[in-house]
Amino acid sequence: xxxxxxxxxxxxxxxxxxxxxxxxxxxxxxxxxxxxxxxxxxxxxxxxxxxxxxxxxxxxxxxxxxxxxxxxxxxxxxxxxxxxxxxxxxxxxxxxxxxxxxxxxxxxxxxxxxxxxxxxxxxxxxxxxxxxxxxxxxxxxxxxxxxxxxxxxxxxxxxxxxxxxxxxxxxxxxxxxxxxxxxxxxxxxxxxxxxxxxxxxxxxxxxxxxxxxxxxxxxxxxxxxxxxxxxxxxxxxxxxxxxxxxxxxxxxxxxxxxxxxxxxxxxxxxxxxxxxxxxxxxxxxxxxxxxxxxxxxxxxxxxxxxxxxxxxxxxxxxxxxxxxxxxxxxxxxxxxxxxxxxxxxxxxxxxxxxxxxxxxxxxxxxxxxxxxxxxxxxxxxxxxxxxxxxxxxxxxxxxxxx
Numbered sequence: 001x002x003x004x005x006x007x008x009x010x011x012x013x014x015x016x017x018x019x020x021x022x023x024x025x026x027x028x029x030x031x032x033x034x035x036x037x038x039x040x041x042x043x044x045x046x047x048x049x050x051x052x053x054x055x056x057x058x059x060x061x062x063x064x065x066x067x068x069x070x071x072x073x074x075x076x077x078x079x080x081x082x083x084x085x086x087x088x089x090x091x092x093x094x095x096x097x098x099x100x101x102x103x104x105x106x107x108x109x110x111x112x113x114x115x116x117x118x119x120x121x122x123x124x125x126x127x128x129x130x131x132x133x134x135x136x137x138x139x140x141x142x143x144x145x146x147x148x149x150x151x152x153x154x155x156x157x158x159x160x161x162x163x164x165x166x167x168x169x170x171x172x173x174x175x176x177x178x179x180x181x182x183x184x185x186x187x188x189x190x191x192x193x194x195x196x197x198x199x200x201x202x203x204x205x206x207x208x209x210x211x212x213x214x215x216x217x218x219x220x221x222x223x224x225x226x227x228x229x230x231x232x233x234x235x236x237x238x239x240x241x242x243x244x245x246x247x248x249x250x251x252x253x254x255x256x257x258x259x260x261x262x263x264x265x266x267x268x269x270x271x272x273x274x275x276x277x278x279x280x281x282x283x284x285x286x287x288x289x290x291x292x293x294x295x296x297x298x299x300x301x302x303x304x305x306x307x308x309x310x311x312x313x314x315x316x317x318x319x320x321x322x323x324x325x326x327x328x329x330x331x332x333x334x335x336x337x338x339x340x341x342x343x344x345x346x347x348x349x350x351x352x353x354x355x356x357x358x359x360x361x362x363x364x365x366x367x368x369x370x371x372x373x374x375x376x377x378x379x380x381x382x383x384x385x386x387x388x389x390x391x392x393x394x395x396x397x398x399x400x401x402x
Contacts, residue, residue, distance in 0.1 A: 094217025
């Protein structure tokens, strides 16, 4: 028993935190003030460390893009306040040789009045669908009637062109300009010229999604029915030039509400995870107005594939892009097509963002460093203040006050 007691006595010599007797401890007002202030500082810093520990950070990494053969989805929403919907056409072209004129899949247009309000109750009409007037004309004609295509190859299997829109499409496939619509009985029956004049002061909102090859190319929104002629992309504007009040009013002023490359669910996921600074929409809110009615608006987009790797859940694939803009006014005799062109250039690199969070051991180390550091600094400050007070008190006692 005595040996065990002597062991503990010797073991106490290893105590690096020797205690003083309570009788020799002096508590002062300055010491209490330092203690309260240091406790508040410790609480604030520990709370900040806890918030930082629970907050994830995204670390970027640049690698070679290996998914360049995949399809890319484009979400867009553009309003043209001075262009009627029936005059606008959306086309896609790329370096792989794919050329789609009058793209209609998952693309919609909404007719707007001069104040930007919806004209009818039908909010969305598919781009390229026949108008209500064409449907009424079809109901009036004989079921067995087969309309002439006026020399063009019909797009229908039965070889008929029963609507003005079918004639326009047949002529576009042949690379022909349609010219005066009054020379076609189908267009006269549908009051095509009257429709052009009636809708001349309307606007149009075009929105939807495109699926394009992930190669360099462009998609554009321009007036007139498009077709290929001698390996050239041509738009038939003659029909609208004859129907428009001023003969050639193609005011392509517009507002871009959104333009993103990637699925909508992806973008919503990114926003909900507070990564809006990484994946952005630089063209959102872009407004272009011009008093020149024949203007080409070009947006040169540099698209970079982006992959988000969260700590939990599936990987998310999207794209981010930078943009350069150029506006060019076409003269009366200048070649070119008025419209809005989005020229896409795909970067060969890919950015990977990894979600990371500090470990619990790092958090614990930080807390210990905060508590130990504050207490050490506070102790040194308290000793300086205490010694200064004692020296001042001795001078006063000796009658040597300043």
